[in-house]
Amino acid sequence: MADFSAQSYRQPFPFLDIDPTMESLTQFAELNPQSFILDNSAFNFQTFFPLSINDSLFSNQASQGETMSGFIHNSNQSSVSAQPIFSAKTEVEEISNKRKALDILESSSGNSSSSSPQVSETGIKRRNNSGRGKRAKSNEKEMEKPKEVVHVRARRGQATDSHSLAERVRRGKINERLRCLQDIVPGCYKTMGMALMLDEIINYVQSLQNQVEFLSMKLTAASTYYDFNSESDAMERMLREKAEEAKELERLMREGYVGIGGVACFHSSSTYGPL
Amino acid sequence: MDSQHLNPSSLKSRFTARFLRALIKINAQKPISSSSPRDIFQRYQRIKVAADKSMAYSVRSRRTWSRATLWKLRSRSRRRLASSGRRSSIKTRTTTTTTTTTTSTNHRAAIVEKTSHEKENKEDHVGLAVQAEELRELVPGGESMDLCNLLDETAHYIKCLTTQVQVMKKIANLYSLE
Numbered sequence: 001m002a003d004f005s006a007q008s009y010r011q012p013f014p015f016l017d018i019d020p021t022m023e024s025l026t027q028f029a030e031l032n033p034q035s036f037i038l039d040n041s042a043f044n045f046q047t048f049f050p051l052s053i054n055d056s057l058f059s060n061q062a063s064q065g066e067t068m069s070g071f072i073h074n075s076n077q078s079s080v081s082a083q084p085i086f087s088a089k090t091e092v093e094e095i096s097n098k099r100k101a102l103d104i105l106e107s108s109s110g111n112s113s114s115s116s117p118q119v120s121e122t123g124i125k126r127r128n129n130s131g132r133g134k135r136a137k138s139n140e141k142e143m144e145k146p147k148e149v150v151h152v153r154a155r156r157g158q159a160t161d162s163h164s165l166a167e168r169v170r171r172g173k174i175n176e177r178l179r180c181l182q183d184i185v186p187g188c189y190k191t192m193g194m195a196l197m198l199d200e201i202i203n204y205v206q207s208l209q210n211q212v213e214f215l216s217m218k219l220t221a222a223s224t225y226y227d228f229n230s231e232s233d234a235m236e237r238m239l240r241e242k243a244e245e246a247k248e249l250e251r252l253m254r255e256g257y258v259g260i261g262g263v264a265c266f267h268s269s270s271t272y273g274p275l
Numbered sequence: 276m277d278s279q280h281l282n283p284s285s286l287k288s289r290f291t292a293r294f295l296r297a298l299i300k301i302n303a304q305k306p307i308s309s310s311s312p313r314d315i316f317q318r319y320q321r322i323k324v325a326a327d328k329s330m331a332y333s334v335r336s337r338r339t340w341s342r343a344t345l346w347k348l349r350s351r352s353r354r355r356l357a358s359s360g361r362r363s364s365i366k367t368r369t370t371t372t373t374t375t376t377t378t379s380t381n382h383r384a385a386i387v388e389k390t391s392h393e394k395e396n397k398e399d400h401v402g403l404a405v406q407a408e409e410l411r412e413l414v415p416g417g418e419s420m421d422l423c424n425l426l427d428e429t430a431h432y433i434k435c436l437t438t439q440v441q442v443m444k445k446i447a448n449l450y451s452l453e
Contacts (some may be wrong), residue, residue: 170423177426184433198406201429205413208436215443216326220319222450223302224310248449249291252442253282 286435287331291442293329298446301325324348330439339424340432343416 158164178197182188185204188197291317301321305360328348334341410425411417414432417425 073314157342173423173424177423177430181426181430181433184430194403195406198403198410201405202409202413203431205429205433205436209413209441211440212326212436213323213337214442215447216323217319218447219443219450220315220322222447223298223322224315224318247338248295249288249444252291252445253285253288 283448287438289333289443290330290438293332294326294442296394297325297329297429298322326443330435334431334435337430338428339416339420340414340428347415 057089158168175194178194181201182197184202185197187204188200192200301318327344331341331344331348336342336345407422407425410422410429414425414429419448420428
């Protein structure tokens with residue numbers, strides 16, 4: 001939906017070649033920034049899709065791997081140059097929703113320009129012939145309107161109007177972000193619901209902000225005290241502070257990699273000495 | 276030893292360098308005479324502002340919260356300068372910046388209105404509006420974002436805050452060991 005395509009595809013647009021069939025591109029470009037931008041010169045629709053999806057997505061699609069791998073093979077040869085751009089630009093790193101992925105492929109096949117009509121048809125045919133119950137039963141949401149961007153397939157037994165589908169996508173994104181936050185924030189358990197996790201996150205952010213305030217107070221106190229007790233020569237003080245800064249920087253950088261323990265830091269700082 | 280693992284352009288090292296430089300500047304400004312509580316408080320304010328500012332500068336403008344923090348700090352400093360009487364050179368700067376800030380506030384207000392309408396439609400069934408509001412207050416610049424982006428910003432903000440706390444802790448230890 002919005003964020004997924006906007007984050008993934010808006011930025012790479014300047015990097016892609018503008019091909020002669022500019023009208024199809026402008027048709028997408030002048031839409032809202034959530035629109036799905038296709039480039040046809042260097043990439044056909046088969047190549048464009050998997051570029052922003054990383055390997056976790058491919059591994060999730062074991063059942064549909066056969067159809068996908070055909071596309072992927074085509075893409076890998078011709079899209080190497082742009083792949084790092086896409087992977088670097090995507091903000092959402094784990095996209096594990098295979099439904100979403102396939103539906104974007106569907107939308108691209110629906111919206112692709114005239115340069116590859118036959119391929120798109122075969123793509124659809126291949127998809128329909130794979131004979132999965134889900135596919136057969138879900139409704140075709142491939143509208144030809146260019147305004148419809150992400151087509152989300154409805155599973156069996158679920159509501160199929162566009163509102164609930166969009167909400168489902170949005171909820172999926174929020175859940176994924178919450179999972180990332182869960183790893184960062186200590187004290188978040190997987191069993192907790194969304195509300196509890198948000199409470200934990202809020203508490204954590206508040207405690208961090210309080211810590212910053214307290215530490216700045218401590219620094220104020222320490223610096224005033226230090227000023228009192230320092231030697232009267234200001235220049236010497238400045239030099240000493242600079243040396244301490246360098247040493248501290250070194251120590252900080254090393255501590256991030258050596259691990260916990262002042263012992264390791266003292267060892268390393270003693271071997272290196274002041275910079 | 277393991278110098279190949281050092282990353283001089285990481286967030287941590289950038290923040291450390293900036294913050295230490297700011298600290299040295301603050302220390303140089305106020306020599307020994309600052310013993311009154313007011314001076315101490317002023318110094319504390321400066322150090323706190325320096326901490327937030329150096330963190331926001333280390334992130335540049337890549338994130339909404341850093342942009343909001345920088346904007347807030349700059350507008351506050353400009354207001355203070357304008358009110359303190361140095362009108363000649365600052366005034367032109369403030370007028371240009373007030374125009375930009377008013378446009379940005381208008382833009383932001385428009386966004387808030389739009390997202391609030393969308394919020395009513397979309398967040399009713401989720402029922403997280405209360406916590407979302409709290410989070411928006413905590414994270415700078417979070418007023419005009421939907422929940423999805425807000426969570427993203429929160430994650431990055433938490434990471435930066437932990438870096439900040441870590442670095443400041445070590446510096447405070449260093450100072451107190453003297």
